[in-house]
Amino acid sequence: MTGLYFALLAALTIAAFILGTHRARAVRVRAGYLHSLPTYHGLFIATAVFAAMISVYVFVMPLGSFYARQAALAAMNPAVAADPLQAGAALRDIALITRGAFQGEASEALTSAAAAYAAAGKLAQVVLFGLGLVAGCGVLFALYGRIAPQRRARNLFERLVTYTLLACSAVAVLTTVGIVVSVLFETLRFFTHVSPIQFLFGLQWSPTGNSYGMIPLLVGTLLITLIAILVAGPLGLLSAIYMAEYATPRTRAFAKPLLEILAGIPTVVLGFFAALTVAPIIRSAGSAIGLNVASESAFAAGLVMGMMIIPFVSSLSDDVINAVPQSLRDGSYAMGATKSETIQKVVLPAALPGIVSAFMLAISRAIGETMIVVMAAGLAANLTFNPLTAVTTVTVQIKTLLVGDQEFDSAKTLSAFALGFVLFFFTLALNYIALRIVRKYKEQYD
């Protein structure tokens, strides 16, 4: 039925365009003048018909399914209908029966409720179809009659287009609002179970044991991030300096794609590499020198995570080093400094704010990264700074708490949203500060 509705929608829209264009042409011939091109008259009518029918669908469709559910509940045993859990299960079964996908033998009550549901659904569909047809044709004929030489169809259509474009760019705002609302809402629900103080400062994390202190997760996340930045910081910065200051075009042609390839490797691939290759190597290397390394050590995850963020550090640092004015370098050379002295004493201090922000952005990436730590770091929430033991991170816990879990009211699943909230604001703050630094620094040299 939905398909039929959209077929009708498409047919009416196309018809509106053709009719509108034809009519406008006829008007132009008759009056010898037309403000807008005939196409714009057609486009305006077609858009109006399309918008009217889409809004009918958006408003009537949920009402229809609500009505069908109510009809099914009314046909059910009142005791079942009063209990939300049982009613929900029965409604799912009814939906299956209606689709003919129900496994096993349905009870008589269920079958009759399903019949009521199907009948009400059918009625709702017919009403929807009728309303859509009326709305579409109504708009079509109302606007068709208005086509006149003076009508500013192009301006009307362009205004519609502008609103559409504006709506599309507002999607970004809506997404942010959606993230904040959905995460915040669940977090507040979580705080009715667990006090925020206990959550933020508690030293023990064990959702099964009902203790939700996120400090061990934070320490684990920071430990892995620290290892990652210790790897990526020097490697990324030195590659950036080399690429910006020393590299010949040929070296650049080799090094730039190298870093781009590294940036493009999916993190699930890096996680596989970390868990199945790097971790065993570190483990056996550790035991060769008498160290006891956990098989899911923070070190392995941090090392591969560091490799992942090298491109972030290097490409951003490359940009800021290139942005340092050549006059500063020339001044330094004129004083007799060598190239490396110029870089260390002039270029890097000048580029420092930008490099700091590059590091902050890389850190925010590392904190939010999920797959590498899910595959290579552990689940045990140990409060330790030893990189050879298994630690867990915020993202690992979010994933573990939510994957495969269907119930949505326990403190366990809600705590994942609280963790997501912390993660969101942590990365957002880092990002915001980094961008502020970059902007300020840009103003300095502009």
Add this chain to the structure above:
Amino acid sequence: MTDMAAGTTVGGRSAAAAEAHMAKRYRAERRFRAYGIAALGITAIFLVLLFVDILGKGIPAFVEHRLTLKVTADQTAIDPQKTNDPRIIRTGDFDSLIRDSLRAFFSDVTSRGERKKLASLLSSGAADDFRERVAADPSLIGKEITIQALLSDDADQYLKGQQTDVQVFGGEGSVAVAAARDLFTLSFLPRAPAGLLPGDILRTPGGAYRITQIAGATITAEPIGMSAPLTTDEWDLVRFSVPEGNRRIDDQEALWLEALKSQGLIERGFAWRFLTAGDSREPELAGIRGALFGTILTLLVTLVLCLPIGVAAAIYLEEFAPKNKFTEIIEVNINNLAAVPSIVFGLLGLAMFLNFFGLPRSAPLVGGLVLALLVLPTIIIASRAALRAVPPSIREAALGVGASPQQAVFHHILPLAMPGIMTGTIIGMAHALGETAPLLMIGMVAFIVDVPGGITDAATVLPVQIYLWSDLPETAFQAKTAGAIIILLLFLFVMNAAAILVRRRFERRW
């Protein structure tokens, strides 16, 4: 400068000291340069290691071993009522036909345990091809046909040499096997082969014996399977480098496989199954078809949503947006969204799309929605850059001949910016293709064998399949995981190459 001679000072230093100082500075210069090269080198080495490791682990996933068997498609086992109805034929007992055919090679295998062990060399899906062939052509019933039966993952790994190395030494002279109480003693004539080790296996036509102890001239051994005392000059020695306890194929199974191999019955082929089969609990039967289709559906939803919205947003912000507070909020939002961890988008999908709007779990529709929001900033930023790169003279010329601002954009600027937008979109899609975490959140982790029929069916995608397989204990799945990674990287490579191609071919420099 002319009076610079020994004894004069440069910067407060003697000339010699100054020269030494200069040399030091130049060394520091070279060292600094070397650090840069080293940093790039380490990154390159890491990348090479990653690819070599993935290829090394993954290429075996594209090879499978099959056993060539002659099987009679027995009427009573397959279709006793002679209906010739494919549906009834498919319920026939093809497995036992194949098992019997395999057993015919090993007449000495009689005990129940050994028969089971022999049958376990075959995959549980070994009869699938046979069954389909007979169902498609019922006239084969009653005839003897040659089929290829898939071997189990353990047997397959053994034949790929992943379980143990095998060495075979030819035997000269004769050997006598004598039973003394429970033990067998071996006497080689004229002398025992040099370098004989405990654990070596003596193969004779009458049975196999594992050497347990070598004490001077007395060599004791235990039989593998059914064996009896005998004297023969037809023998050889087999040595496995990995002890029996450390591999999943034991000595007896290994000897069976060696025997089948020496008869030329084992065939090595490209594992099309890996590309054409759905997921399975059995590593040798598992394939990525379902995940591939899930990926395609999910990416289609993503593309359909984020390309128009992204381009529209870019056009608005670049061409029509007034300079006001709201525009600024939108711009800040887009930049921030680009930095939000992907798992948070998963939380959004879970709370909003699944719980609030009640969309189906695990569906490509929801996955596509979440990925669309995730890559939207990328596409908007790339499209804005492409629009900005079109010179203002184009717009001015269009406005000059009487076009409205929208006509100038849609008729002139947008077509010229299209190559840049396409490049950005392909790169955004490549990002979406590799994303895993948000899809885990919305439940695309289900075990799905079938190809999803639509965007609301449960499905999984390639990166999630990789994650799921990497978690499984069977070592054969490790190869499958790496194989799936190779396919994923191949797709990414093709997409990025396409982006570069579009850029090279269509992008204009002004």
